[in-house]
Amino acid sequence: MHETSARLLALLSLLQARRDWPGGLLADRLEVSPRTVRRDVDRLRDLGYPIRATKGPDGGYRLDAGTDLPPLLFDDDQAVALAVGLQVAATSGAGVEEAAARALGTVRQVMPARLRHRIDGLRVTAIGGPTSVDPGVLAALGDAVRAREVLRFGYGPDDADPRRAEPHHLVTRGGRCYLVAWDLERADWRTFRADRITPRTPTGPRFAPREVPGRDVAAFVAGRFRGNPGAGDWPCRGEAIVARPAAELAPYVRDETVEEIDAGRCRLVAGAWSWVALAARFGQLDADLDAVAPAELRDAFAALADRCARAATPM
Incomplete structure (x- = not known):
C-alpha cells in the first residue's frame, strides 16, 4: 500500500x-x-x-481544471515559494489580506517539520501600512486587463473625474495597488491608485495593446515614481551608517534599503537625481551619520553644509 x-x-x-x-x-x-x-x-x-x-x-x-479543488502536490521549493507569496499577499493591500493569512496558516499546518522551520525563518514584512482595495474592484480591473477592453471609471473620492484608459498591468508598490494604463484623454501612460478607482459598466471596445516604455513594467513604474519613467535607476546612489535603529527608520524610507547593524544603528542605501539632493535626503533623517560613501556624496555634504551656513548668516 x-x-x-x-x-x-x-x-x-x-x-x-x-x-x-x-x-x-x-x-x-x-x-x-x-x-x-x-x-x-x-x-x-x-x-x-x-x-x-x-x-x-x-x-x-x-x-484538467475541475469544479472542486482537490489536494495539491508541491515540491519543497514550490511550497516555500507559495508560503512567501502568501506572506506578501497578506500585506499587499490587494483586499485579500485575511484570506491570504488563513491560506498561509493552512499551508504551514500540512508542511513537514523541515519546511515549517524554513518558512518560519523567512518573514516578509511590508514597510508602511497597506491600503485596502475592494476585491470586486480588483477583479474588475483584472478582467479588463485580461480582455483588453477600454476601462471606463471614476477616479477620486467623489468619482467626479470620469476617465477612459486602456488597462495594461496591475502592480503593487509600497503597500498600494496600482493600475498601469494608457490614458486616452491625455494620450499618455498613467499609474492610477486602485483604491481610488470606481469601474463603470459596460467597459469600452477592445484595443490592441501598446508596449510599455522600455518594455519593462517594473522599471517603468519605478521611474514614474522617481519623476522620470525612462530611467532604470537613480544616477546618484550612496550609503551611510545612520545612528538610528532600523525599525525606527523603516516607516520613513521610500526606495531606500535599510540594513540593521545593531540595536542603535543601521545602514541606509539611497538614490537621488543629484549628489546634493542625496545629501539633503540623508540630512532629513535628523541623525548622526558615519561611513558615508562614495566620495561624491561626502563632497555634496560639504557643499550643502556651506550653503546652509550662508543661509543661516544674518543679512
Whole structure:
C-alpha cells in the first residue's frame, strides 16, 4: 500500500508538471506497465482529480481544471515559494489580506517539520501600512486587463473625474495597488491608485495593446515614481551608517534599503537625481551619520553644509 501511495504521488507530480503525457511515457517514467498507469489514474479520479484521457496514436492523459479543488502536490521549493507569496499577499493591500493569512496558516499546518522551520525563518514584512482595495474592484480591473477592453471609471473620492484608459498591468508598490494604463484623454501612460478607482459598466471596445516604455513594467513604474519613467535607476546612489535603529527608520524610507547593524544603528542605501539632493535626503533623517560613501556624496555634504551656513548668516 505504501508503494502504491508513493507511486500515486509521483504520477500526480508528473501530471502537474506538463499538460499532456503519453501513456507509454508515463509508464516508462514510473517503471510500471501501462495497465498499472490506467489503474492509478482511476484512483486519482476517485480522489477528485479531473484527469482526462487524450486521443492520439499513443493515447495519453491530461490533468484538467475541475469544479472542486482537490489536494495539491508541491515540491519543497514550490511550497516555500507559495508560503512567501502568501506572506506578501497578506500585506499587499490587494483586499485579500485575511484570506491570504488563513491560506498561509493552512499551508504551514500540512508542511513537514523541515519546511515549517524554513518558512518560519523567512518573514516578509511590508514597510508602511497597506491600503485596502475592494476585491470586486480588483477583479474588475483584472478582467479588463485580461480582455483588453477600454476601462471606463471614476477616479477620486467623489468619482467626479470620469476617465477612459486602456488597462495594461496591475502592480503593487509600497503597500498600494496600482493600475498601469494608457490614458486616452491625455494620450499618455498613467499609474492610477486602485483604491481610488470606481469601474463603470459596460467597459469600452477592445484595443490592441501598446508596449510599455522600455518594455519593462517594473522599471517603468519605478521611474514614474522617481519623476522620470525612462530611467532604470537613480544616477546618484550612496550609503551611510545612520545612528538610528532600523525599525525606527523603516516607516520613513521610500526606495531606500535599510540594513540593521545593531540595536542603535543601521545602514541606509539611497538614490537621488543629484549628489546634493542625496545629501539633503540623508540630512532629513535628523541623525548622526558615519561611513558615508562614495566620495561624491561626502563632497555634496560639504557643499550643502556651506550653503546652509550662508543661509543661516544674518543679512
